[in-house]
Amino acid sequence: MDSLLNQVPIGLSIGAVLLLVALGLTFTFGQMGVVNMAHGEFIMAGGYTAYMLQDWAGSQAVLAALPVAFAVAGALGWVLERLAIRHFYGRPLDTLLLTWGVSLVLQQAARDLFGAPNVQVVAPGWLTGRIEVLGGALPYARLFIMALAVACVAGIWLYLSRSRPGRRMRAVMQNRQLAEVSGVATARVDQLTFFIGSGLAGVAGVALTLIGPVGPSIGTYYIVDAFLVVVAGGLGQLRGAVIAAVALGMLNSYAEFWTDASLAKVIVFAVVIGFLQVRPQGMFVLRSRALT
Amino acid sequence: MREPFLRPLAAAVLLPAALLTACGGESGDGAGGGASGGSTIKVGVLHSLSGTMAISEVTVKNSETLAIEEVNAAGGLLGKKVEPVVEDGASDWPTFAQKAQKLIKKDKVATVFGGWTSASRKAMLPVFERNKALLWYPVQYEGLESSPSIFYTGATTNQQIVPGLDYLKEKGKKKLYLVGSDYVFPRTANKIIKAYAKANGMQILGEEYTPLGHTEYSTLVNKIGEAKPDAVFNTLNGDSNVAFFKQLRSAGFDAAKLPVMSVSIAEEEVKGIGIDNIVGQPVAWNYYETTKGRANDTFVKAFKAKYGTGKVTSDPMEAGYNAVHLWAAAVKKAGSTDPEAVKKAAAGLSLDLPEGKVTIDGPTQHVYKTARIGVVRKDGLIDEVWSSKEPIKPDPYLKSYPWAAGLS
Numbered sequence: 001m002d003s004l005l006n007q008v009p010i011g012l013s014i015g016a017v018l019l020l021v022a023l024g025l026t027f028t029f030g031q032m033g034v035v036n037m038a039h040g041e042f043i044m045a046g047g048y049t050a051y052m053l054q055d056w057a058g059s060q061a062v063l064a065a066l067p068v069a070f071a072v073a074g075a076l077g078w079v080l081e082r083l084a085i086r087h088f089y090g091r092p093l094d095t096l097l098l099t100w101g102v103s104l105v106l107q108q109a110a111r112d113l114f115g116a117p118n119v120q121v122v123a124p125g126w127l128t129g130r131i132e133v134l135g136g137a138l139p140y141a142r143l144f145i146m147a148l149a150v151a152c153v154a155g156i157w158l159y160l161s162r163s164r165p166g167r168r169m170r171a172v173m174q175n176r177q178l179a180e181v182s183g184v185a186t187a188r189v190d191q192l193t194f195f196i197g198s199g200l201a202g203v204a205g206v207a208l209t210l211i212g213p214v215g216p217s218i219g220t221y222y223i224v225d226a227f228l229v230v231v232a233g234g235l236g237q238l239r240g241a242v243i244a245a246v247a248l249g250m251l252n253s254y255a256e257f258w259t260d261a262s263l264a265k266v267i268v269f270a271v272v273i274g275f276l277q278v279r280p281q282g283m284f285v286l287r288s289r290a291l292t
Numbered sequence: 293m294r295e296p297f298l299r300p301l302a303a304a305v306l307l308p309a310a311l312l313t314a315c316g317g318e319s320g321d322g323a324g325g326g327a328s329g330g331s332t333i334k335v336g337v338l339h340s341l342s343g344t345m346a347i348s349e350v351t352v353k354n355s356e357t358l359a360i361e362e363v364n365a366a367g368g369l370l371g372k373k374v375e376p377v378v379e380d381g382a383s384d385w386p387t388f389a390q391k392a393q394k395l396i397k398k399d400k401v402a403t404v405f406g407g408w409t410s411a412s413r414k415a416m417l418p419v420f421e422r423n424k425a426l427l428w429y430p431v432q433y434e435g436l437e438s439s440p441s442i443f444y445t446g447a448t449t450n451q452q453i454v455p456g457l458d459y460l461k462e463k464g465k466k467k468l469y470l471v472g473s474d475y476v477f478p479r480t481a482n483k484i485i486k487a488y489a490k491a492n493g494m495q496i497l498g499e500e501y502t503p504l505g506h507t508e509y510s511t512l513v514n515k516i517g518e519a520k521p522d523a524v525f526n527t528l529n530g531d532s533n534v535a536f537f538k539q540l541r542s543a544g545f546d547a548a549k550l551p552v553m554s555v556s557i558a559e560e561e562v563k564g565i566g567i568d569n570i571v572g573q574p575v576a577w578n579y580y581e582t583t584k585g586r587a588n589d590t591f592v593k594a595f596k597a598k599y600g601t602g603k604v605t606s607d608p609m610e611a612g613y614n615a616v617h618l619w620a621a622a623v624k625k626a627g628s629t630d631p632e633a634v635k636k637a638a639a640g641l642s643l644d645l646p647e648g649k650v651t652i653d654g655p656t657q658h659v660y661k662t663a664r665i666g667v668v669r670k671d672g673l674i675d676e677v678w679s680s681k682e683p684i685k686p687d688p689y690l691k692s693y694p695w696a697a698g699l700s
Contacts, residue, residue: 003518010510017508108342116346118534118564128568130544136514139542211542212507213534213564217344221505221531256511261502262474264511 006136007253013142015249016149017211020204021222022229022241023152027197028077029227030236031173032190034085035092037099039226040219041106042073042198046205047214048110049073051119059122062206066148069202076106077198081191103219110216118215127210141210148207152200153242159196160238169193173236232272234282243283248272332375333368333629335360335619336395338406338416343383344505344530348608349408351560352430353378355609356405358598359616369623377401385415392419392427402629403428405615408608410434410476417442426631428615431608432555432577434480435688436699441631443638444658445615445650446608447578448688449484455663456525456553456576457488459678465522465551467495471512471536472527474501481527481555483699484690491695497521502528507535513543516550524552533557537569547572547667558606562672570668577607578661579647580674588646604673605646614645618652618659649683658686 021043028036049072050065057064080102088095127144130137160166171179172189180186205218212218229248233240248268256264276282337356339349360376368374377399381388388407395401396419403426407413413429420427420441427442435449460468470485472478482499489496497519500512509532516524528536533556540552547570554575562570581592581604591613595605618641623629626637639654651660660683666674690696 003514006514007511010514013510014508111342111346116348116350117560118347118531120563120566122566122568128542130542136517137543139539141542142510208507211535211538213531215347215531215534215564217347217505217531218507220344221507252508253511257515260500261506261508261512265503 003136004257005134007257008250009133009136009138009142011250011253012246013138013146013249014252015246016142016146017208018225018229018249019149019242019245020145020152020207021201022226022233022245023149023156024197024200024204025226025230026233026236026238026241027193027200030230030234030241031169032193032197033092033235034089034194035096035099036085036197037096037223038080038103038106038219039099039198039201040221040223041103041110042076042201042219043205043208043222044106044110044216044219045069045073045076046202047121047209047218048114048119048205049202050121050206050209051114051214054121059124061121062124062127062209065206066203069206070199071202073202073205074195074199077201078191078195080198081194085194086187086190103223107216107219114216116216118213121209121214123210145207145210148203152203153238156200156238165189165192228268228272232275232282234284237282237284240282240284330372332373333370333623334375334377334399334401335616336392336399336401336404336406337376337378338381338388338391338395338404339408340383340412341378341380345381345383345408345412347530347564348560349381351603351606351609352408352612354599355595355605355613356430356616358595359613361598362594363616363620369620370627370629374620379406381406381412385409385411388412389415389419392416393423396420396423396425402426402623403619403631403634405430405612405619407431413442424631426619426634428612428619430612430615432611434477435484435690436480438656438658438688440635440657442657443615443618443652444656444686444688445611445618447661447663448658448686449481450687450690450693451578451661451663451684452555452576453481453484454488454690454693455680455684456555456574456665457485457492457494459574459576459665460523460525460551460553461492461494462678463523463551466493467497467520467522469497469516469519469521469524470499470527471516471524472501473504473506473529473532475504475529477529478527482525484696485525487695487699502532504530504532506532509536509539510543512536513540513545516540517543517545521550524550526552526554527556528554529556533561534565537565537573541569547574558608559604559672559674560606560609562668562674567668567670567672571670573668574677575666575668575674576663577666577674578664579607579610580664580666580676581605582666582673582675583647583664585644585646585648587644587648591646610646614643614647614650614659617643617645618650622652651683653686656686656688658688660685 028034046069049069053061053065127140130139229245233244255267339353340346379391405428407429432447470482622634622638626633638652642651662683663680664676665678
């Protein structure tokens with residue numbers, strides 16, 4: 001029974017991981033409609049940023065890496081948008097192939113730069129303990145990831161609703177033509193959106209060093225789950241992504257508890273597919289008067 | 293919109309298939325005649341240099357090329373230099389089959405050293421059998437195989453998993469929890485473990501598989517915590533090990549509280565997992581960088597000189613290194629690189645190698661290996677804490693173990 005209750009915090013923490021890896025995608029995929037398969041490699045870039053910063057920040061590298069990884073992954077995303085993706089707007093399938101190729105190139109680049117084996121990122125000492133919750137142990141590392149996810153969501157919400165560039169971003173997302181004729185430089189907004197979306201992947205990558213491997217393949221482990229969250233939540237919907245991530249985390253936690261890891265994946269996919277049959281737009285639908 | 297997307301995709305799928313068929317068609321000319329003509333003997337080195345398996349396989353490629361250099365430095369073979377032809381299996385088993393075919397047919401190599409996953413070996417097996425060529429496979433595996441075209445220089449189950457269980461039994465660990473990746477090796481290994489447990493009065497409290505590349509282990513850790521086993525037998529492979537040990541450790545399970553016996557974690561993987569997360573945990577192999585002996589001192593020194601002092605040597609690397617030297621000795625003895633002659637010469641052949649004396653068992657084409665249980669120490673290397681004293685005769689079908697009847 002104890003362990004049954006303990007699945008609640010586990011489900012929440014899985015949800016937090018899902019949310020973190022998916023947040024950036026709600027920008028690039030959800031708002032801009034770019035199927036960015038290289039999103040996982042921006043997560044990887046975040047992990048390697050933490051690894052590189054260890055020389056300088058020692059065991060506190062994870063903390064120091066959060067802003068740096070945001071900038072590094074964001075810059076990578078910005079370059080990708082400028083060099084390639086902007087020529088493919090409105091062609092989702094071509095973008096998919098293009099970004100998938102980019103993701104393979106980035107993986108191999110990481111292999112050549114850092115070597116094929118996983119690298120070690122030492123967690124800060126204050127993150128190694130755990131607290132007892134509902135009869136089970138909840139590691140500090142998991143709590144940190146949850147707090148980080150909440151902080152990111154709060155930050156994004158404030159940015160989108162309270163800041164000028166955030167409002168411009170929403171304007172472009174809701175009605176591109178109208179925003180454009182109103183004087184919003186949509187191309188610049190696109191660049192910024194892509195920078196932020198990719199940067200958030202970098203932040204997720206730093207957090208993941210606490211619980212998983214840091215290596216060239218890490219992006220491939222999370223990319224599908226990330227898309228799943230965004231699609232289930234509804235494109236471009238922050239609250240949809242939050243609710244979908246937590247729901248999928250809980251579902252995953254209990255499905256795996258009662259069956260096993262492989263079957264849990266099947267169940268999660270089946271539930272999402274079933275759900276999309278009922279609500280093809282995801283949980284929340286963006287209402288807009290745009291003609292497209 | 294659908295068409296332009298599907299067309300390149302279809303081409304990408306069909307092209308390799310077409311190539312394979314084309315290569316398969318010209319099976320007329322003799323294979324494995326690498327020694328004839330030219331001033332070098334070509335050998336194939338076929339490992340994943342890209343993709344998810346590159347993490348492990350690149351290191352084996354390195355030790356094999358080192359061994360080839362050593363053979364050349366000692367005067368070469370049959371008066372010729374040995375020339376490695378390196379190919380990338382790209383972590384994709386059809387690619388392994390295709391590249392094996394290319395090495396045999398186009399490069400006319402005398403033999404191939406390669407493979408890591410059982411899937412890659414199973415894909416290459418028919419290619420080598422059809423061409424009557426030779427493959428040297430350097431990784432511990434699930435047994436139950438003995439191809440006339442393959443020499444297995446890694447451990448089979450009775451040289452690694454069974455000794456691992458013997459060790460746990462000796463330590464009084466009676467209740468086990470089995471954790472593995474969801475593919476052929478862990479499932480076969482766990483079948484053997486369950487048969488062993490039944491015959492030895494041990495209890496299996498749980499058996500869980502996770503997909504390859506799985507990184508979310510909190511639920512599994514919770515299940516293990518609830519089952520309260522004496523020890524975990526871990527057959528996870530690759531990156532999953534990192535996530536599993538990180539999350540196990542952060543939930544409060546260290547080596548003292550819950551020993552986890554692993555069969556796929558060597559020196560190379562320890563750093564990626566994080567030494568803190570795995571220090572003190574037992575592993576089962578046949579070789580460690582710390583293994584005593586002159587042959588190993590030479591190997592470790594040569595490896596570090598070539599690839600950097602920060603690099604470590606591990607069991608599969610050593611098995612790959614052994615494969616090259618065993619093949620070279622067999623060629624010398626046979627006076628030819630013809631696969632049949634080499635096989636005949638290899639039977640019973642014995643060499644002093646880093647893990648100690650290694651003898652090729654003629655009938656199974658596996659090698660006698662000393663089993664060693666090690667414990668991960670604070671600097672990431674592994675200390676031997678138990679060994680089988682002498683090399684164990686390979687028994688891929690576990691015929692000499694009564695409890696294993698009905699497994700193969």
